Amino acid sequence: MPDEKTITLEIFRYHPESDAGPRFQSYDVPYNEDWVVLDAINWIKDTVDGTLTYRWSCRMGVCGSCGMMINDEPKLSCAVFLKEYYPNPIKVEPLVNFPVERDLVIDMDGFMEKLQSIKPYIIRDDVNDTSQGEYKQSPAELAHYKQYTMCINCMLCYSACPVVGSEPDFLGPAALALGHRYNKDSRDQGFDQRMEKMMEHEAVWGCTFVGECSVVCPKNVDPAGAIQQAKASAAQEYFKGFIMPRGAGK
Amino acid sequence: MGRSSTHQHDVLIIGGGGAGLRAAIAIAQENPDLSVACVSKVYPMRSHTVAAEGGAAAVIKPNDSFENHIYDTVSGSDWLGDQDAIELFVKEAPKELIQLEHWGCPWNREADGSVSVRPFGGMGTERTWFASDKTGFHMLHSLFQTTLKYDNITRYDEHFASKLLVDDGRCCGCAAIELRTGQMRAILGKAIIMCTGGAGRVFPFTTNGAIKNGDGMSMAYREGVALKDMEFIQYHPTGLPGTGILITEASRGEGGILVNKHGYRYLQDYDLGQPLDIHDPEHPRKRTMELGPRDKLSQVFIKEMQKGNTIDSKYGPVVHLDLRHLGEAKINKNLPFVRELAKNYAGIDPVYEPIPVRPVLHYFMGGIDTDLDGATSLRGLYAAGECACVSINGANRLGSNSLTELLVFGARAGASAARFAMDNPDFNVASLEAQAEDESKRIRRDYIETGTTPGTSSGDGGSERIATLRNEMHEAMEGGTGIFRDEKSLTDTCQKIAELRDRFKIVRIDDHTNSFNTDLTAALELGFMLDVAEAIAHSALERKESRGSHQRLDFTNRDDENYLKHSLAFWQDDDAPPRIEYKPVTITKWPPGKRTYGKGSGLTKQENETT
Known part of the structure; x- marks a missing residue:
């Protein structure tokens, strides 16, 4: 097939069992203008090299599995097309600011712990009773937090965030935005519990408002905006703390 | 792959999607002393429940009734659904969706703060709850985040279950590979719940993600449990050509129409009723035309293709799903994901152009044979969600019943498995460990x-x-x-x-x-x-x-x-x-009848009331 167009993918490879450090491997892939980068990687896996290792599932931008650095930018590989780069080669690396397990697979343990620590669930004083029907919530109250529910935990914002890179304990954009999401939900009463974590130094105060998280977010969650709002709430809490015990003012 | 290690729990759930997480919470909440394990080959929030779009059905509004939802589901199943299961399902459905609401699911709302509902295919009344058009995503994340509240749930993320461990006729665990290390683990439980989803990836053109390979169906099948009604495979009528990405039925529930290459609403030629004008306040009429059931709409596509009425595209024949008359505001409010997907993957903005669509493999009505409590024929093994077949779906599932199903039967399987675990505390660990070692x-x-x-x-x-x-x-x-x-x-x-x-x-x-x-x-x-x-x-x-x-x-x-x-x-x-x-099949009050859609084609009482 001498006439067939191809495109080159330069892919980061690292195997913890055999490699002292990472290397790049080059693959020539048939060029199809309808293909996303993930399609090209799947083609390599299926036909050329079954050892290439990466995560993927829905290939429609909602499961959050396939985040990668594509030419140095954090992207969902299922949502970025070869035609955006052709005829130039595409460099594919694991998301930065995370330890690498193998090839394009990053270690998510840290995020999972951070997520749990901000208590991302409805907290209420009353007993769970479904017989009284749904909690009423107006469209305006829904709109208050809806944007922050859209996070797919794809980790692109952690790769874009310079603070995550320098301070590994920083809770990070997605976890903070989700904490803020529950704080803003009219059904929730867990603000005080959540703010204890979110007011720690490596939490909202760690953010230097570079705003890159919101730029790379594929779902327009605007974590930077959420963190700024959370900072304002945290500052209020801080000053309230001088005049009354925490929570008494709610 | 190293030697196997052993981990013991009271209840082990295999699969961390909607059904598995709902089961986990059901057990953790009611039985704080029980240790629950959830094994998943991906992080739970990657599970394919995440991709469900349109909504979840449950009777909540005064114009609706259990009777209506039951009848729609029975007739939708072409009378192959078990009516005791369907009745139970319909009656437990509202409680489950309210429970999800209490757990934070951001359901769309009416001005008075109550949840919104919208019409769906094959449903005679609007009863589909929705969180814009990412309902599965919001349900899954609400469930997953709620599990983080419970200390007695242990997750085994990115553990690939390869085999069930069965001793003396009782299922007591699975052999699972910890992906990070390749180490085999024997993960044991006094009761096991299979919640691994469907197997859409058996087919080439599917809405299903890469992870839907029938793992749990096969593991149960290999231990002698029957796979029930496997011949019933759902094609969703509106997938994007090329990728198979789903364009939700909610786009028709909101008023979208299907047209052939002549711009003609061809469904009217196939016993699905007569179209109303798109500006008629009664459009879309329930159980009619674009709100017919998925099986019939997909079959009709093939017939239109055979007549030469479909549109040629580079990915083969398509028809057009036209949403333009809905307007940008409504599309943005209720169908934002449809717009995003069509723009990204088909280069079409549905505000200005019709979306090319064709039928795409979507869902398995069949699965692991269970009873109403999720119990299988293998002692100690339960199943829920798409991998299971209770059966409420029979020969055709109605859109928006599956998200509700995974909640209702996930919770029931959880409760049943917890009871079984408490009643049957002892098992032979050595035998199970030896099996895991053999599997390794x-x-x-x-x-x-x-x-x-x-x-x-x-x-x-x-x-x-x-x-x-x-x-x-x-x-x-x-x-x-x-x-x-x-x-x-x-x-x-x-x-x-x-x-x-x-x-x-x-x-x-x-x-x-x-x-x-x-x-x-x-x-x-x-x-x-x-x-x-x-x-x-x-x-x-x-x-x-x-x-x-x-x-x-x-x-x-x-x-x-x-x-x-x-x-x-x-x-x-x-x-x-x-x-x-x-x-x-269990028939209780609804004897097999003619399955009709569209006004004036042998209407039942329920249809007359609602069309």
Whole structure:
């Protein structure tokens, strides 16, 4: 097939069992203008090299599995097309600011712990009773937090965030935005519990408002905006703390 | 792959999607002393529940009734759904969706703060709750985040279950590979709940994500549990050509129309009622035209194609789903994901242009045979969600019943499994550990160390590539068990799948290492899929009638006399096809009747009230 167009993918490879450090491997892939980068990687896996290792599932931008650095930018590989780069080669690396397990697979343990620590669930004083029907919530109250529910935990914002890179304990954009999401939900009463974590130094105060998280977010969650709002709430809490015990003012 | 390690819990759930997480919370909340484990081959929020779009059905508004939802579901199932299961499902549905609301699911709201509902296909009343058009995503994340509240839930994320562990006729765990290290673990429980989802990836053109390989169906099947009604496979009528990405039925519930190459609303030619003008306040009329059921709309597409009325695209024939009259504001409010997907993956902005669509494999009505409590024929093993078949869906599932189903039956299976675990505390750990060790050795011998599979000695080298076998399976399934089937197509498919199972014995993988070996898991998944594919093809071959999604060109009528019953496929061995048996459908108050859609075509009481 001498006439067939191809495109080159330069892919980061690292195997913890055999490699002292990472290397790049080059693959020539048939060029199809309808293909996303993930399609090209799947083609390599299926036909050329079954050892290439990466995560993927829905290939429609909602499961959050396939985040990668594509030419140095954090992207969902299922949502970025070869035609955006052709005829130039595409460099594919694991998301930065995370330890690498193998090839394009990053270690998510840290995020999972951070997520749990901000208590991302409805907290209420009353007993769970479904017989009284749904909690009423107006469209305006829904709109208050809806944007922050859209996070797919794809980790692109952690790769874009310079603070995550320098301070590994920083809770990070997605976890903070989700904490803020529950704080803003009219059904929730867990603000005080959540703010204890979110007011720690490596939490909202760690953010230097570079705003890159919101730029790379594929779902327009605007974590930077959420963190700024959370900072304002945290500052209020801080000053309230001088005049009354925490929570008494709610 | 290292030696196996052992981990013991009270209840073990395999699968971390909607059903598995709902089961986990049901147990953790009611039984704080029980230890619950959730094993998932991906992080739970990657599970395919995430991709469900349109909504979840439950009776909540004063203009609706349990009776209506039951009737819609029974008739939608072409009378193959079990009516006791459907009645129970419908009555528990509102409580479950309210529970999700209490757990933070951001349901769309009315001005008075109550939840919004919208119409869906085959439903005579609007009863589909929705969170814009990412309902599954919001449900899954609400469930997952809620599980983080419970200290007694232990997650085994990115652990690939490869085999059930069964001792003395009782299921007590699974062998699972920790992907990061490649270490085999024996994860044991006094009761096990299978929640691994469907197997859409048996087909080439599907809405299903890469992870939907029928793992749990195959594992249960191999332990002697029947796979029920596997011939009933749902094609969703509106997928994007090329990728198969789903364009939700909610786009029609909101008023979108389907037109052929003449701009004509062709559904009116197929006994689905008469169209109302798109600006008529009554449009879209329930159980009519674009709100007909999925099986019929997908079948009608093929007939339009045969008449030459479809539109040629570079990915083959399509029709147009036209949303333009809904306007930008409504599309942005209720269908933002549809707009995003159409723009990104089809280069179409539905505010200005119709979306090209064609039928796409979407859902398995069949699955692991369970009773109303999720119990299977294997003691200690329960199942819920798409991998299970209770059955409320029968021969055709109605859109928005599956998200509710995974909650209702996930919770029920959780409660039942917890009771079983408390009543049956003792099991033989040594025997189960030995089985996990054997499984570890099998995988090492057949894949890791030699790259060859059973029957070939070390170093021989197999010769079949995973992708080659998978592609041939796809071709055989699409060709033989698609929307229309006949004896020849099904016989050919059965033969082809048998051949592929044989060739799978010498499959070759490239990756002979331990850490995160996705070449190995792809091979194991192919093995699961071939089991499921064979069950589908043989169940379809034996059902000599047409009902719901199972349409035979050589047996075109529904045959209640001979086939008002569930098929049961039993695994035989590696070289033999499944044995097919049958069991009766439970009929309580709704005797089999003519399944009609569209005003004036033999309306029932319920339809008259709502159309």
